[in-house]
Amino acid sequence: MNGCDNVILTVDKANVGARLDVFVSDGVGVTRSQAQKLIDDGDVDVNGRAEPKRYRVREGDAVTVAVREPEACDAKPEDIKLDIVYEDADILVVNKPKGMVVHPAPGNETGTLVNALLYHCGASLSGIGGVLRPGIVHRIDKDTTGLLAVAKNDMAHESLSGQLERHDMHREYRALVVGRTGDGVIDKPIDRHPVDRKRMAVSDGGREARTEYHTIAVYTSPYRDTFSLVDCRLYTGRTHQIRVHMAYIGHPVAGDTVYGGGRTKFERAHEELFHGQCLHAYRLTLTHPRTGETMTFEAPLPHDFEKILALLTPS
DSSP states (O other), rough: OOSSEEEEOOOOOOGGGBBBHHHHHHTTTTHHHHHHHHHTTTTTTEBBBBOTTTTTTTTTTTTEEOOOOOOOOOOOOOOOOOEEEEEHHHHHEEOOOOOSSSSOOBOOOOOSSHHHHHHHHTTOOOOOOOOSSSTEEEEEEEOOOOEEEEEEHHHHHHHHHHHHHHSEEEEEEEEEEOOOOEEEEEEEEEOOOOOTTTTEEEOOOOOOOOOEEEEEEEEETSSSEEEEEEEEEESSSTTTTHHHHHHHOOBTTTTTTGOOOOOOOHHTTTHHHHHSEEEEEEEEEETTTOOOOOEEEEEEEEEEEEHHHSSEEEO
């Protein structure tokens, strides 16, 4: 919390039992989504310790909140073509291509989805996500393709963030994984890798993470490698969740060299088709923030994914 003005809030009897994000929201005067972002970013501690947003505050707790000065927005609008699946005055659903980073970060300051959104939407994006993440409600990895919901105003952002928190927004992925799988649920917490901080890992001290997977088809390659096409449904949204969970059960996502993929003869022979993990967010179901309508969007598999499947033989 260095370089910030710290606000210290003490929990009294009237607030005992309140969720941490609600207590911070009321105490600092920010929206609940902004409070959740402060907690997720490590800008809130309770009695000197990080606690999850679901933590219920207790009488006498000292909650320290790092209040940062507003930053200038360095992200610039860029005329980048977007595959827009749906758009209205409140939300936008985009099919993100492989290789595109969602928001600017060191080493990826331009060419991101945010840069493209700033050009397409102008000032019509919610500010809850922060100056470098306007409108961004959830993310997918650089080399993962597929559907993302974007909020065009703060009302929509609050609604969509709430749906994510309650697990009312359903995100379904299609992945090609190494080996023969079945159906199951992986309910294992995820945290930063203890040695490589750029990776994630299953850890007993991590945050709750739950992935359901269902096998659609099993394939054999010309090199006798076996692969499975699986549908994965997220019940939580941890960084690299599907990649970490599938690797944990011994079935890394094909092409995912970070978590153990990319080692079969077939993957090595067709590196030009993978360019990272073979993972696609193909279906997104949400409730429209204004109308209350349940809406489901789908995006077809990208061309390279389809080409990979065409090279395999169903078994």
